[in-house]
Amino acid sequence: MAGDYFSNDTIAAIATSLAGDGGIGVIRLSGPRALECAQRLSRNFENPEPRYLHRIEIADPETGKTMDDGLAAYFPEGHSYTGEESVELQLHGGRFLLQSALNAAIRTGHCRLALPGEFSFRAVRNGKFTLSAAQSVQQLIGARSRFEVEAARANFAKKRVEYIDGLAARIRSLLARTELAIDFSDQDVEVVSEQGAKSEVAELLRDTEALLARLEAAQRIARGIQITIAGRPNAGKSTLFNAILSEERAIVSAEAGTTRDVITEDFALGRYRVRLADTAGIRDAGGTIEREGVARARKLLAGSDLVVLLLDANLSYEELVREIYEDRALRAKTVVALNKSDLAPAAAARIRARLRLEKNIEAIAISALSHDGIGSLLETLRKTLDRGFGLGADAFLPTEFQLQMLIFCRDSLADAEALLARGGHSNPELLSASLRSAARALSDLCGDTTPDAVLAKIFSEFCIGK
Numbered sequence: 001m002a003g004d005y006f007s008n009d010t011i012a013a014i015a016t017s018l019a020g021d022g023g024i025g026v027i028r029l030s031g032p033r034a035l036e037c038a039q040r041l042s043r044n045f046e047n048p049e050p051r052y053l054h055r056i057e058i059a060d061p062e063t064g065k066t067m068d069d070g071l072a073a074y075f076p077e078g079h080s081y082t083g084e085e086s087v088e089l090q091l092h093g094g095r096f097l098l099q100s101a102l103n104a105a106i107r108t109g110h111c112r113l114a115l116p117g118e119f120s121f122r123a124v125r126n127g128k129f130t131l132s133a134a135q136s137v138q139q140l141i142g143a144r145s146r147f148e149v150e151a152a153r154a155n156f157a158k159k160r161v162e163y164i165d166g167l168a169a170r171i172r173s174l175l176a177r178t179e180l181a182i183d184f185s186d187q188d189v190e191v192v193s194e195q196g197a198k199s200e201v202a203e204l205l206r207d208t209e210a211l212l213a214r215l216e217a218a219q220r221i222a223r224g225i226q227i228t229i230a231g232r233p234n235a236g237k238s239t240l241f242n243a244i245l246s247e248e249r250a251i252v253s254a255e256a257g258t259t260r261d262v263i264t265e266d267f268a269l270g271r272y273r274v275r276l277a278d279t280a281g282i283r284d285a286g287g288t289i290e291r292e293g294v295a296r297a298r299k300l301l302a303g304s305d306l307v308v309l310l311l312d313a314n315l316s317y318e319e320l321v322r323e324i325y326e327d328r329a330l331r332a333k334t335v336v337a338l339n340k341s342d343l344a345p346a347a348a349a350r351i352r353a354r355l356r357l358e359k360n361i362e363a364i365a366i367s368a369l370s371h372d373g374i375g376s377l378l379e380t381l382r383k384t385l386d387r388g389f390g391l392g393a394d395a396f397l398p399t400e401f402q403l404q405m406l407i408f409c410r411d412s413l414a415d416a417e418a419l420l421a422r423g424g425h426s427n428p429e430l431l432s433a434s435l436r437s438a439a440r441a442l443s444d445l446c447g448d449t450t451p452d453a454v455l456a457k458i459f460s461e462f463c464i465g466k
């Protein structure tokens with residue numbers, strides 16, 4: 001039985017993770033026939049006390065054979081997650097077992113398989129919580145770092161006042177004055193001057209773009225930050241890569257040109273999720289395979305958020321400076337580390353002091369081999385990320401939909417600006433259309449006026465059972 005988000009039938013799904021077998025698994029039923037369906041499936045569930053756990057036995061409705069035993073809770077209409085009559089069945093968490101019980105529920109003919117996010121969709125439609133609260137829950141479920149947990153937990157209602165409401169009010173005010181101009185167009189009253197409209201739109205556009213940049217940065221952090229270790233062959237890149245990950249992931253050898261392909265691993269750096277990459281040492285010599293490795297390394301470096309330039313501290317000061325400047329010419333965000341400082345610690349300390357004094361370059365002396373200085377290298381990387389992304393601990397993490405709406409708002413304001421530049425002040429109808437779609441995008445972003453069709457689209461990106 002297929003369904004869509006707008007039907008009012010009974011839906012069922014496995015609500016716990018399907019990634020593997022677990023201790024307990026939950027099947028959730030919601031809709032007018034949820035209880036009836038659960039009763040067809042189970043024994044000892046004739047007159048359940050609402051919101052109490054009852055011991056039940058699940059049996060195949062056709063053969064009567066017992067499938068599993070567990071607990072069940074009944075939530076009457078108005079007192080459940082979705083706001084509808086619901087039942088939650090807690091069974092043993094095997095995937096096969098849960099799937100069989102779900103199939104049996106569907107075979108009763110009382111329910112159908114829920115669409116992705118359909119429980120939350122119904123909850124929002126029934127006013128159990130707001131769209132943004134539902135989206136925060138989804139972000140929380142998908143969180144892979146402390147940053148994401150904090151951002152998902154950040155109170156959207158509060159953030160909204162801080163980030164969006166002011167912008168929306170300014171757009172609506174200009175829109176109101178533009179519409180007034182339409183009403184008074186046959187009279188000689190100037191409600192908003194041409195110059196005034198131009199500068200207001202320009203300011204709105206600038207502020208929207210700044211907000212967009214912040215939110216895009218937050219999303220980028222949540223997706224994972226790319227940090228790449230770069231440097232000449234044999235600098236000790238793979239040794240450092242292994243030291244940071246605390247495992248022998250990449251091959252290390254005294255031979256220059258050992259690493260050919262890019263190797264990546266995820267790890268948690270403070271509250272960030274980081275994708276760390278080890279690359280082929282950059283040099284011009286080498287065979288076909290190594291040259292391809294170097295090309296890949298260069299490409300990755302260009303797209304990295306942060307680069308650790310690893311240098312052999314035993315090179316001469318002049319050579320080191322040359323290497324740093326070659327690198328700096330390519331990238332802005334580079335952290336310089338002087339490796340193998342265990343071989344001649346005093347020389348490494350001298351070079352470090354000279355770099356700071358003469359070139360204003362902060363290099364960190366490390367030994368990838370003995371792990372000396374790795375802690376302070378990681379600390380520097382973490383601080384650089386904090387600074388570079390300029391986000392406080394309470395950044396608000398936008399969903400894809402919220403970001404799209406903000407982009408739409410920006411584009412509508414850009415239309416308004418282009419219109420004014422072409423003398424659109426004399427055509428307030430067109431100007432007000434652009435402003436209205438900008439204002440509309442922001443109210444959709446906040447979920448105040450989101451039509452059901454848009455809601456359905458948003459929830460279709462959720463997981464099944466949520």
Ligand SMILES: Nc1nc2c(ncn2[C@@H]2O[C@H](COP(=O)(O)OP(=O)(O)OP(=O)(O)O)[C@@H](O)[C@H]2O)c(=O)[nH]1
Binds near residue numbers: 251341370
């Ligand atoms: N003494 C000392 N030797 C190190 C240190 N780090 C790496 N080495 C040695 O330097 C050699 C090269 O190390 P790798 O980690 O393979 O260097 P790489 O930069 O990955 O080299 P390619 O993959 O060829 O570009 C190995 O013999 C390592 O044991 C260090 O901190 N101190």
Ligand SMILES: [Mg+2]
Binds near residue numbers: 279
């Ligand atoms: Mg290597």
